[in-house]
Amino acid sequence: MLELNDVDTAYGAVPMLRNVVMSVQAGELVCLLGPNGAGKTTTFMTVCGVVRAQRGKVSVMGKDIAVLGTENLASLGVGLVPEGRRLFPGLTVLENLRLGYDAVSARGPNFEPQLEKMCALFPRIRERLRQLAGTLSGGEQAMVALARALIGEPKLVIMDEPSLGLSPKLIGEYFEITQEIHRRGTTILLIEQNAEMGLSIADRGYVLVKGKVAQEGPAKELLSSKVAKSLYL
Ligand SMILES: Nc1ncnc2c1ncn2[C@@H]1O[C@H](COP(=O)(O)OP(=O)(O)O)[C@@H](O)[C@H]1O
Ligand SMILES: [Mg+2]
Known part of the structure; x- marks a missing residue:
């Protein structure tokens, strides 16, 4: 690969x-x-x-x-988790995840079920979907960066x-x-x-x-x- x-x-x-x-x-x-x-x-x-x-x-x-x-x-x-997470701090968690999803071609699975999968894998993300990524704790940011890479099923x-x-x-x-x-x-x-x-x-x-x-x-x-x-x- x-x-x-x-x-x-x-x-x-x-x-x-x-x-x-x-x-x-x-x-x-x-x-x-x-x-x-x-x-x-x-x-x-x-x-x-x-x-x-x-x-x-x-x-x-x-x-x-x-x-x-x-x-x-x-x-x-290919899903990427760059050094330092590189989330968009002024966008919500949901918007960050959406960007990760949209980076993958339109042939992929639908967003909603994929979002649900990520929330199941990272329960803390579910509570914070509307929060600005820049206001998350370091641990939460790390999880969102990983979820953003995974949401397109790489x-x-x-x-x-x-x-x-x-x-x-x-x-x-x-x-x-x-x-x-x-x-x-x-x-x-x-x-x-x-x-x-x-x-x-x-x-x-x-x-x-x-x-x-x-x-x-x-x-x-x-x-x-x-x-x-x-x-x-
Ligand atoms: N854009 C850059 N321009 C010039 N030197 C760089 C640049 N990025 C990294 N370096 C240098 O390359 C070396 C290796 O850096 P890096 O690959 O970030 O190491 P690591 O990730 O293993 O800590 C370092 O000496 C760093 O200063
Ligand atoms: Mg490094």
Whole structure:
């Protein structure tokens, strides 16, 4: 569903990603780990086509992102949860969800049943549909950002540090929901700094250090790996 083939990315003359090879197969939950500044968000932006790869190829759902364009990701079945949530603070929760739904082509299921599904998955959203997104608590905003990505029934969801800034209790809840979504059949690329949490629900993982894949493997192996520990965990 997602493939980075020997990708280099740079900001102007400053190289960021180097020779990144990474893939996410249908049905997997893959975790991309790495310390602050490792290039995780750059990877997210490159996958979305917001940042262009200088070299190599990025394919999403079998299509070259450079040809496809960011704006077509949603209708292709890709849901995005960007770093910092990026809700529209001056719009209500309902309007934010509607935008997530409308980003997907008109062939999708109807809005009302989809909204009902999201309210069932996130009970706290139901009580706050008319509230402005900017006035929600951090935990509520995180749930709305995830619901906005899920409401169009994506096949693949890419999440950039969704647990950042949440309390330990909310992080636990958030990871449980992520695991549940995966169990229901959605493929997930989870970008995380919280390695133990991320790997505890992932099938496989990649550790990014200074723009390079320093290690990869099954989540269990990474959790017990001395190399990964010394690098990052
Ligand atoms: N738009 C940009 N222009 C120039 N440098 C950037 C830009 N975005 C990120 N960077 C730099 O790229 C590096 C990696 O950042 P990022 O991908 O956000 O890391 P992470 O998400 O792993 O913390 C950092 O040194 C950051 O300052
Ligand atoms: Mg980041």
